[in-house]
Amino acid sequence: MAVVLHQFAYSHFNEKARWVLAYKGVEHVRKNYLPGPHIRPIKKLSGQQQTPVLDLEGQIITGSANIVHALEQRYPRPGVYPGNPRLQRRALEIQSRCDAEIGPAARTVLFSALVHEADYLLNLFAGHATGAQRWWYRAKFPLAKRMIARTNGVKDPANVRIAFEIFARTLDQVAGAVEETGYLVGDAFSIADLTTAALLAPYANPDHEDMRRPTPVPKRVQDLVQPYCHHPALDWVRNVYARHRPCTENVQLEQNADGSMPAGTGG
Ligand SMILES: N[C@@H](CCC(=O)N[C@@H](CS)C(=O)NCC(=O)O)C(=O)O
Incomplete structure (x- = not known):
């Protein structure tokens, strides 16, 4: 099977x-x-x-x-x-925290711009779709847009503001946490690094076929990601991708x- x-x-x-x-x-x-x-x-x-x-x-x-x-x-x-039980517990805690906090926050921040960019959304999520499928989705987009706004937390401006705060704070925390060894737990790659790097990847735009941002990037999305792109945490994400993310x-x-x-x- x-x-x-x-x-x-x-x-x-x-x-x-x-x-x-x-x-x-x-x-x-x-x-x-x-x-x-x-x-x-x-x-x-x-x-x-x-x-x-x-x-x-x-x-x-x-x-x-x-x-x-x-x-x-x-x-x-x-x-x-990690093999060491203490480090394993720590890595799994980081995964849980990232899944609960930075995952949803990073998504809300990105979708606050993406929800207005139907064609770009299609480029991101339907790069492999046929022309007919893309046409069909484009026609249905006004309906899908409401659902997308709701499930990605962008309907409530207070939620979007909190998401921006969590996002900015997390970038600073990650940059500080990896300063010593280059990894979040101990001195080796683990699920903690994988989770954090994957959930921040849409902002780091790593050179990997699964997460490379399609171009041209609409101005609204460009304006959103530009202020963060040289943050040391995102340099770290690109580095983790280069060293530990195999090709597809x-x-x-x-x-x-x-x-x-x-x-x-x-x-
Ligand atoms: N905690 C879940 C989150 C998964 C999640 O949020 N998936 C999003 C895509 S990033 C989704 O399917 N959204 C569509 C929906 O909720 O209908 C996980 O770790 O897998």
């Missing part, structure tokens, strides 16, 4: 799952969905609506941390959990599986 990652392209929580699969060299299929049309098939598959979802040879796993854990158990080498190999791509597009639009 195959390993299948049900995912949004580019998305930072999905990047955690892609990274672990690549790090461990797991051969798998990626099924790409578009935000909005993903809800029905993902709910049917997993009983909830968020991606990533991993089908690990028939076992359906939701939530990036659970996916990391299942892959760590099934494919222990190379490991992303052993992957078969599928776009908009399971009826998330109407019949006749391909995919």
